[in-house]
Amino acid sequence: MVKRADTILIPVLPSPIDIRAASHFIRDLLLVGKVSRKQTKLAVIANRVRENTLVYHKLEKFLKSLKIPFIATLRDTQNYIHAEEQGLGIFELTPSLVAQDIEQWQPLLKWLRNKRVHGATK
Template sequence: MQRILVLNSKGGCGKTTVATNLASLYAGYGFTTALMDYDPQGSSMRWHSQRPRDNPVIHGVRAWQRSSGAQTSAWQLRLPPQTERVILDAPAGVSGQQLVNYVQRVDTILVPVLPSPIDIHAATHFIKDLLLIGKVRTAGVRVGVVANRAKKNTLVYQSLERFLKSLRLPLLGTLRDTQHYVHAVERGIGVHELWDRRVEEDRRQWINILEWLEDERVEMTAQQRHAP
């Protein structure tokens, strides 16, 4: 089982976009996939509730919910047998010991970042916390960054690239600022599941991210290759 945490201390950076699209991508490739929503806003589970029944199955867990007692309901966190990939959508504002606890439970962390001066500044401090407080490199946890709603040919985007290069962190993909993601989330699907040739570039970005996560080359599925 591989556990992938989607995390950034700042809200509104696209955590749910990354978590839901990644879960649907893994499910589409035949992995037994679970999506655990730790954010009390419940955005990932709202997306999950809209997912069509004939699309590849994703096991959804409302991990933020508490029972009447002090402990999280065990049945809510129980995963299907042979679960292969678990995507954790973390809440905003994770820091200190809570950050350490998350890091200790996962194999990989994806950090979505908006390419704006404010977001890059916030991401700078958060990634330093991951390295110093979370000790991700000591723990053997891989960290990759995904630029969200980005335009590559901008000074801000170039600033993000320089920052990541200075920390030796990979920029895995660039999610375009497009309504395709809006249309997908409304239907409970991933952008790569849209039957529209105009999302070809978006599909390829997700293939790049998947290849880094799996550390191997990934071919598009037949559905992706023959989308009209």
């Protein structure tokens, strides 16, 4: 299934267990799954982050050590829970309440748009 994917986004939580799991997953994806980096765009996203913590700094160091783009850091916030409870996405909530979250999504959205444009021109 992953061999057919144009884009694979890998969310990683700031925890030692998730960092290890992501490391193994990426290895398996590239070696066992035989995903071609030339045909499939891979990127990593730090998810549910509290930036001023030691474990986040370890996660950031790990993600930057990969030869895969580290494109976004999404903070740990109740906004996602509030949105889900209402059957909405954060982009549908009151903008003033989710401005920081929407800002954090911009690098990811830009990366996805760029990959789509480049992929369409191949």
